[in-house]
Amino acid sequence: MTLDLMLDADDEWDSSTDWARLAEAAARAAIAESAWPQLADGERAVELSVVLASDAEVRELNSTWRGKDKPTNVLSFPQAEADDLDGAGAPGPELMLGDIVLAHETCTREAEEKALSLEHHAAHLMVHGTLHLLGYDHLEDGTAEDMEARETRALARLGIGNPYEVAA
Structure with missing residues (x-):
């Protein structure tokens, strides 16, 4: 898989973090835990964009x-x-998955409330957003449990603990 990642970062996001590397790793981990892991192994290029924006x-x-x-x-x-x-x-032609947009102030506040680094919380949200691009949702109990389990496994691939245990 060739992942074409377009990253647009607002000035509020710390430029010392390699957000592009984090976003690519999060997207790859989410794809690996999806019903379409072949996206990671296929010849077809996959594109998604991540926007690091303001609230x-x-x-x-x-x-x-x-x-x-x-x-x-x-x-x-x-x-x-x-x-x-x-x-x-x-x-085939490049597959456009879609766009993910993160809000700086909200992400920062949530990370602080959960005693997590901003990078780990943002990685979780990028995994979550990628799963949404792949059609997963959390509107009902069954789909929410499935999506949460996929997120947890994807984050484990990144060396990040279960965020739902932290929140509990």
Whole structure:
């Protein structure tokens, strides 16, 4: 797999962190724990974008696209359909998974509240966002449990502990 990662970082995000490396590792770990691990092994290029934004930017997106006039920690905007994912291991044009947007102030506050590093919390949110791009959701108990288990396994691949145990 060739992962084409487009990273756009707001000035508020610490430039000493290699956000591109973290985002790529998080996306690869999430893909490996998805129903489409062939995305990681196939010849087809896969693209997703990660935007490290401010709370104000995320609030505007959340209001426009979800009708919720407040910031949130992560937003995902999927572009691929299930049929695109099923055939993703075969050669073909680049597969556009979609966009993930993280809000700096919200992510920082949540990391502090959970006594986590910003990098570990952001990695969790990037895994979470990538799983959303792959069609996973947490709207019902069964789907939430499945998505949480996939997140936990993906984070373990990155050497990051279970964030749900920390929160409990």
